Amino acid sequence: MQDLLNPQRVRIRRRGADKHPLILKAARDLVSRSGFREAQMTAIADAAGIAIGTLYRYFPSKTELMVEVVKTTAQREVDVVAGIAMGDGTACERLGAAAWTFASRALRGRRLAHALVAEPVEPEVEAARLTYHRALSRVFKTIIEQGVADGEFPAQDVAASADCIVGCLFEGLVAPLSSEPRPDTAPLIPQAATIITFCLRGVSGRPLSFPP
Incomplete structure (x- = not known):
């Protein structure tokens, strides 16, 4: 009072x-x-x-603060990708666009992307990062499920396919974005396109390429 x-x-x-x-x-x-x-x-x-x-x-503690940084930053990234995934277009188009959205944002913020994926961290921070990985995987899983239901993609273990896409993006693209100074990330753009092409071919069972 x-x-x-x-x-x-x-x-x-x-x-x-x-x-x-x-x-x-x-x-x-x-x-x-x-x-x-x-x-x-x-x-x-x-x-x-x-x-x-x-x-x-x-x-x-610093650990508690870093956990909160991971949670809030990761949620923002997941929301952006989910917005692309829920937009217009075929499942294949949305899958490619969602993967490219993640990749392009990682390339623009390479140090933050590396921290959210590959930097050695405390177990509590790693647990928060794992939640981020799973949330991103669920976005891709939703698209693949829709593609299978519409007959655009063949029947498959959609959860495994989604996890494979996240693994490809994280290990093939984000992990190389180390803390070492890199004057230009342009050479990684073709690598990102190659990774996304690989993912689209694996999910669709067709010889697709990215960008179309």
């Missing part, structure tokens, strides 16, 4: 609540530049413009 009678205390509390997205943005930006290992709590606090004690009140 006293808080309601003291506007200054209410304003302070509201400012505190607003620090959560600031912290996540600062942490994600640092991971995007240098990976999980180099994203230290002191640097995150400085980037967010808060005291280190305030940061620890929101996230008692």
